[in-house]
Amino acid sequence: xxxxxxxxxxxxxxxxxxxxxxxxxxxxxxxxxxxxxxxxxxxxxxxxxxxxxxxxxxxxxxxxxxxxxxxxxxxxxxxxxxxxxxxxxxxxxxxxxxxxxxxxxxxxxxxxxxxxxxxxxxxxxxxxxxxxxxxxxxxxxxxxxxxxxxxxxxxxxxxxxxxxxxxxxxxxxxxxxxxxxxxxxxxxxxxxxxxxxxxxxxxxxxxxxxxxxxxxxxxxxxxxxxxxxxxxxxxxxxxxxxxxxxxxxxxxxxxxxxxxxxxxxxxxxxxxxxxxxxxxxxxxxxxxxxxxxxxxxxxxxxxxxxxxxxxxxxxxxxxxxxxxxxxxxxxxxxxxxxxxxxxxxxxxxxxxxxxxxxxxxxxxxxxxxxxxxxxxxxxxxxxxxxxxxxxxxxxxxxxxxxxxxxxxxxxxxxxxxxxxxxxxxxxxxxxxxxxxxxxxxxxxxxxxxxxxxxxxxxxxxxxxxxxxxxxxxxxxxxxxxxxxxxxxxxxxxx
Numbered sequence: 001x002x003x004x005x006x007x008x009x010x011x012x013x014x015x016x017x018x019x020x021x022x023x024x025x026x027x028x029x030x031x032x033x034x035x036x037x038x039x040x041x042x043x044x045x046x047x048x049x050x051x052x053x054x055x056x057x058x059x060x061x062x063x064x065x066x067x068x069x070x071x072x073x074x075x076x077x078x079x080x081x082x083x084x085x086x087x088x089x090x091x092x093x094x095x096x097x098x099x100x101x102x103x104x105x106x107x108x109x110x111x112x113x114x115x116x117x118x119x120x121x122x123x124x125x126x127x128x129x130x131x132x133x134x135x136x137x138x139x140x141x142x143x144x145x146x147x148x149x150x151x152x153x154x155x156x157x158x159x160x161x162x163x164x165x166x167x168x169x170x171x172x173x174x175x176x177x178x179x180x181x182x183x184x185x186x187x188x189x190x191x192x193x194x195x196x197x198x199x200x201x202x203x204x205x206x207x208x209x210x211x212x213x214x215x216x217x218x219x220x221x222x223x224x225x226x227x228x229x230x231x232x233x234x235x236x237x238x239x240x241x242x243x244x245x246x247x248x249x250x251x252x253x254x255x256x257x258x259x260x261x262x263x264x265x266x267x268x269x270x271x272x273x274x275x276x277x278x279x280x281x282x283x284x285x286x287x288x289x290x291x292x293x294x295x296x297x298x299x300x301x302x303x304x305x306x307x308x309x310x311x312x313x314x315x316x317x318x319x320x321x322x323x324x325x326x327x328x329x330x331x332x333x334x335x336x337x338x339x340x341x342x343x344x345x346x347x348x349x350x351x352x353x354x355x356x357x358x359x360x361x362x363x364x365x366x367x368x369x370x371x372x373x374x375x376x377x378x379x380x381x382x383x384x385x386x387x388x389x390x391x392x393x394x395x396x397x398x399x400x401x402x403x404x405x406x407x408x409x410x411x412x413x414x415x416x417x418x419x420x421x422x423x424x425x426x427x428x429x430x431x432x433x434x435x436x437x438x439x440x441x442x443x444x445x446x447x448x449x450x451x452x453x454x455x456x457x458x459x460x461x462x463x464x465x466x467x468x469x470x471x472x473x474x475x476x477x478x479x480x481x482x483x484x485x486x487x488x489x490x491x492x493x494x
Contacts, residue, residue, distance in 0.1 A: 003066025032243035157207030157221025362409035
C-alpha cells in the first residue's frame with residue numbers, strides 16, 4: 001500500500017529562511033524531530049502546553065501520513081540558570097534549597113506533574129525523552145571537540161563559547177536575524193567578576209561554587225554543563241548530526257536555538273537542522289500571563305474551575321480544541337469567553353460524530369466527499385493549519401445534518417470514506433477526545449429531550465399548539481434546537 005505522504009505535499013514555515021518551504025526529509029519515509037522540553041522546577045504552565053500541543057499534532061499528522069517518526073523531547077534537569085546570561089542559581093537547585101529537598105526530588109515531582117498534565121490533554125508520548133543529567137558524558141565530549149576546533153576557551157575551570165571567533169567564519173545570529181555588531185552595541189561591558197572574554201560568549205561548562213549541589217567531574221572542574229549544550233548533545237545523539245525538524249517556543253529562538261546552531265557548526269562543521277519551527281506565545285485576557293498580577297492559570301485549574309479567571313470547569317478536550325483553533329505561529333489569547341465558545345463548538349462536533357455513526361448509505365452521492373477530504377489534507381499540508389482544518393470539519397457537521405434530514409445523500413463507499421476521514425482528523429490527528437462522564441451526561445440529556453419531543457408531538461396531535469410552541473421555545477432558550485423533518489423531529493445543541 002502506497003503511504004499517504006507520497007500524495008501529500010507539506011509546506012513548513014522555516015524560521016531559518018523566514019519562508020514556507022516544501023518538506024523533504026533527509027531520508028525518504030523517515031522524520032527526525034527534536035523539541036525542547038521543560039525545565040522541571042515548577043508546575044508546567046499553559047504556554048508550555050500550547051507549544052508541546054502544536055508539536056503533538058505535527059507528530060500525529062506525520063505518523064498519519066505514513067512516516068516513521070523519531071520524536072525526541074528532552075527534560076532539562078540541570079544547567080538552566082535563572083538568568084540566560086550564565087549568572088544566578090540553577091533553577092532546580094534553588095527550588096530544592098527553598099523547599100529543603102534533594103534536587104532530584106524536585107525533578108521527579110515536576111516531571112510527574114508534566115506527564116500527568118500532558119496525559120490529560122491526550123498527548124502522544126515522544127519516541128525518546130532524554131534528560132540533561134543522563135548525558136553529561138556526551139556534553140563533555142562535545143566541549144572537548146569545540147575547544148579542539150578553536151571555538152571555545154577555558155578560564156578558572158569554566159569553558160565558554162567564543163562567539164566573536166566563531167563569527168569570523170560563520171554567521172552567528174542567522175536564525176534570530178540578529179547581527180553580532182548590534183548585539184555588541186546593545187550589551188553592557190563586563191564587570192570585573194566575569195571570566196568571559198566578551199559579553200556575547202556563553203557557557204559550555206560552569207565551575208560549581210562550593211555551595212552548588214548539582215555538580216559533576218570534568219577535565220576542567222567539578223561543575224555542570226551550560227543550558228544550550230544539552231540539546232545539541234541529545235539531538236545529535238538520537239537523530240544524527242543532521243536531522244529534519246527542530247521545534248520549540250518562540251522565546252527559545254534567541255539565545256537558546258541560536259547557540260545550538262553555533263555549537264553544532266563549531267563541533268561538526270555543518271548546520272544541524274533543515275527546518276526550524278517555533279510556536280508563538282500564549283497571552284491571557286489580552287495581557288502577558290503573570291502570577292504577580294493574578295493574570296495566570298495553571299493547566300490543572302482549567303479542569304477544576306478553581307481559578308478566578310474562568311467561570312466554570314472545562315473538559316481537557318475543550319481546552320485542547322480551544323488551543324487548536326489558533327495557528328501555532330499566531331499569538332493565542334486565552335479567555336473565559338473563548339473557552340465557552342469553544343465548548344459549544346466542541347460538543348457540536350462530537351454530537352455530529354455520534355449522529356454520523358448512525359447514518360445510512362444511499363444508492364448515489366450528492367456531496368463531493370473526495371474534494372472535501374483533500375481540503376482537510378490541504379489545510380494540514382499548509383504548515384499544519386489546524387484552524388482551517390477545523391473549519392472544514394464544521395463543513396462536515398453541516399453535511400451530517402443534511403444527510404440525516406435526507407436533503408443530501410452518500411453512497412456506501414463515500415459514506416465509509418467520510419466516516420473514516422472524520423475519525424482520522426478529529427481523533428488521530430487533532431487528538432480530540434471527550435470523557436466518558438460527559439458522554440454519559442449527553443446520553444441522559446438526549447433521553448430527556450426525546451421525551452419532550454414526544455410530549456410536543458402529542459400536543460400537536462391534540463392541537464395544543466400553545467404547549468407545542470412552548471416546548472420548542474423553552475428548549476431553544478436552553479440552546480437546544482428542534483428540527484422538524486420528513487422522518488420526525490431531531491435536535492441539535494447550539
